[in-house]
Amino acid sequence: MKWTVLGCQSPFPAPGGATPGYLLEAGGKKILIDCGSGVLSQLAKFLPLYEVDAVILSHLHHDHISDFFVLQYAIMIAMNQGMRNRPLPVWSPAQPDSWFRQLSYGRYIQRQAVKEGDMLKLGDVKIQFFATDHPVPCYAMRIDSGGQTILYGADSGPKTDWISMAAKPDLFVCEGSFLEAERPQNPVSHLSVKETAMAAKQIQAKQLLITHLSPLAELSEVVREAASVYPGLCHPAKPGLIIHLA
Numbered sequence: 001m002k003w004t005v006l007g008c009q010s011p012f013p014a015p016g017g018a019t020p021g022y023l024l025e026a027g028g029k030k031i032l033i034d035c036g037s038g039v040l041s042q043l044a045k046f047l048p049l050y051e052v053d054a055v056i057l058s059h060l061h062h063d064h065i066s067d068f069f070v071l072q073y074a075i076m077i078a079m080n081q082g083m084r085n086r087p088l089p090v091w092s093p094a095q096p097d098s099w100f101r102q103l104s105y106g107r108y109i110q111r112q113a114v115k116e117g118d119m120l121k122l123g124d125v126k127i128q129f130f131a132t133d134h135p136v137p138c139y140a141m142r143i144d145s146g147g148q149t150i151l152y153g154a155d156s157g158p159k160t161d162w163i164s165m166a167a168k169p170d171l172f173v174c175e176g177s178f179l180e181a182e183r184p185q186n187p188v189s190h191l192s193v194k195e196t197a198m199a200a201k202q203i204q205a206k207q208l209l210i211t212h213l214s215p216l217a218e219l220s221e222v223v224r225e226a227a228s229v230y231p232g233l234c235h236p237a238k239p240g241l242i243i244h245l246a
């Protein structure tokens, strides 16, 4: 499997950056996971937008979906010009309903709801959905293909039950929205970098990719805080970072 970071900042992009979005290439499929602000211009560096086989949205918050509404135009134009002959399927939670309904776009997009416990099969790629601790329905994804496992944590607060999702995943992609010292006063349904590292240690992840970073984050501080807890290989996310699993 190949995991490419397209966007990794939240809640708004850094200059030249993007909010969350990832390209998963596995089993011959090109799957876009989340599609935040700036993701399409990053994705276009790797492939024509109309070659995406499927989109999966972890939840319907703007920093994870805003460019999806522009992708609708790219798919429409590709189909009308004969560059693509099939609608683009998108899976997401069904709530909030007002946003879920807008994922449809004529004959160009096929929207489908997912819920906790669902298993999606795209070719030989299996994707299982688990609820996280977040104010709207939000699903982590356990992705299995070719004997490898990726756990994508989506957005999550500290009450998420990671143990039930995977043990020793080859890659754990998890948000670390702030340094422990910069924790907001009110609980925000997000994780500090330290909490991310604790979760990675708990499930014995082989590699940790910390994402959903503040656009102001110092990556060296992110790595230092994670390494104080998690002994494995830790990557801070950056647009264009590629992790190969084989």
Ligand SMILES: [Zn+2]
Pocket (backbone or CB within 6 Å): 010, 061, 063, 064, 155, 212
């Ligand atoms: Zn988010």
